[in-house]
Each structure stands twice: as C-alpha cells, then as structure tokens.
C-alpha cells in the first residue's frame with residue numbers, strides 16, 4: 001500500500017505532518033514524533049514583532065494547555081516561552097541536527113518589510129521550507145480587502161525572492177474571495193497553501209472587565225471548512241495543499257486527500273494523545289484503503305475536488321439547505 005505524497009516538491013512517505021505549534025519545542029518530543037513516523041515537522045511561528053524588536057505578540061504566551069496530553073502526560077511540553085530570533089535559529093539548528101525528517105520554520109507577520117529577509121537566515125540554519133502565516137486582524141477601517149490581500153502577496157513575493165527553499169502560505173478562512181486570493185499568491189510564487197489558520201477564542205470576562213483569550217484544542221467538526229477550501233483549489237493552482245484543522249483520525253486524512261490535500265497537519269490530536277497517535281492514524285488509513293481496495297493515496301487525491309465532481313456548487317448549497325432546515 002502506497003501512502004506516499006509530494007508536498008512542496010518533497011517526496012514524503014505519507015501525509016502525516018506535525019503542524020506549527022509547541023510540539024516542536026522539546027527535543028525529546030520531536031524525537032518521539034519522528035519515531036512514531038511523522039513525515040515532516042513544522043516549528044511554531046516566529047513573529048514579525050520579535051524580529052523587528054517590538055512588543056511580543058500575546059499569542060505565544062497566552063496559549064492554554066489545560067487539555068494537553070491527557071493520555072500521555074509524559075509528553076507534555078514545557079509552557080511556551082517566547083523565542084527571540086537568535087534563539088529560534090539556534091533551536092532550528094538543534095532540531096535539524098537531531099532528526100532526519102524535513103523540518104520547516106514558520107514566520108508570522110502582516111506588514112511587508114525587512115523582517116521577511118529573516119527567511120534567508122532560516123534557510124541558512126537548515127530549514128527545509130518556510131511556512132508563512134500572514135493572518136491579518138482585518139479590523140482596520142482604512143484598509144480594504146484589496147489592501148490586505150496586496151500586502152500578503154507582497155510578503156510572499158519578498159520571501160520567495162530571498163530563499164530557494166519552498167514557501168508555503170497559511171491562510172485564514174475569513175476571506176471575501178478566497179480562491180482568487182489563492183491564485184494571486186500562487187502567481188506570486190507560493191509553493192503551498194496551508195488551510196486554514198485556527199483562531200483564538202476571544203471572550204469577555206464581565207466581572208473583571210477583561211478580554212480573555214484561549215486556544216482550545218480542536219475536534220474534527222472543524223474539518224469540513226478545510227475540505228471545502230482544498231476542494232476549491234486542487235487542480236487549479238500549482239501549489240501543494242496542506243490541510244490544517246480538525247484532522248484527528250484516519251478517516252479525516254482520507255477525506256482531506258479526496259478533497260485535494262497533499263498532506264494533513266495535526267496539532268491538537270497529538271497534544272491530546274501524544275506522538276504515538278500518529279501510528280494509530282496511519283494504521284486507520286491503511287485499513288480503510290485495504291477495505292475499500294485503494295492501493296495508493298495519490299490515486300484518490302482530489303477525486304472530490306471542484307474540478308472532478310459534477311456539481312461543485314453542492315459544497316455551498318448543501319450548507320445553506322442544511323442551515324434552513
């Protein structure tokens with residue numbers, strides 16, 4: 001049975017990738033993930049603010065890990081401490097020297113500028129690729145959708161020009177014209193799309209009059225939005241597609257592949273169950289393929305994409321009908 005896939009030009013033995021987050025922080029955890037068969041690892045993001053020396057974004061320090069590794073406490077990573085640019089490079093070098101799977105770095109930023117040249121240093125430190133997380137809060141009333149998109153395209157073009165390793169772009173699902181935007185990024189030289197960012201939950205503590213930000217772990221109810229995103233792009237862009245969000249079981253990977261994903265990233269499932277969960281998911285994929293007489297994942301990729309099904313609009317209309325019921 002062939003689970004092999006090509007992502008960002010890299011031939012991988014299977015599509016099970018460890019997504020950006022705290023799983024790459026601790027060397028022992030990284031080794032355990034490699035032993036359990038992870039095909040690629042994405043380190044957590046380094047933020048534009050860190051590179052430009054401004055105040056650290058609250059993202060890294062406010063994440064909650066209350067649910068982490070319920071079944072495998074021994075893999076609980078240390079609480080997240082922000083990494084500065086130099087520490088990030090050092091950490092990347094350390095991880096690269098310790099494992100043989102490809103390791104990607106992740107950069108997060110929203111404004112075009114000098115910080116994007118930092119990608120070159122990541123490449124020199126051994127990164128096999130860079131994932132760009134260009135999430136924009138989009139609450140600035142003076143910026144139009146076109147402005148926001150243009151900035152992101154400029155960032156991708158800058159980074160693409162400064163490195164020769166692959167560049168993947170992690171997108172938000174909150175876009176007015178998602179497919180058109182993806183095409184622009186594709187034309188600007190992106191090598192892959194990661195669909196999609198998952199947001200912090202922002203709530204109001206009415207007693208303390210404070211904003212409370214949490215990042216809870218996902219479940220696979222988050223998958224359908226991503227399936228739709230992959231199905232809309234597969235076969236229509238040059239870029240590879242990674243699906244991130246709600247991938248927990250083998251069947252999620254099968255669905256993602258049918259929608260068009262070349263790889264599936266997992267974070268929540270691995271935080272909850274530990275690295276060995278990769279073995280279970282892989283076994284579930286193989287069992288399902290055997291039972292349904294598929295011999296290669298490549299054969300099913302995108303067979304449920306917009307280009308291959310008779311009524312692509314069903315992805316949208318179906319949602320509406322269900323909602324109206």
Ligand SMILES: Cc1cc2nc3c(=O)[nH]c(=O)nc-3n(C[C@H](O)[C@H](O)[C@H](O)COP(=O)(O)O)c2cc1C
Pocket residue numbers: 019020021022043044045046063064106133170196197198215216217218219222244245246247265266267268269
């Ligand atoms: C604790 C935690 C930390 C994360 N840190 C990052 C990060 O630094 N950069 C990033 O692009 N995504 C980050 N993410 C988002 C994940 O990469 C992923 O897109 C998201 O969790 C959806 O995948 P999942 O359903 O498998 O968790 C983080 C997620 C979690 C749960």
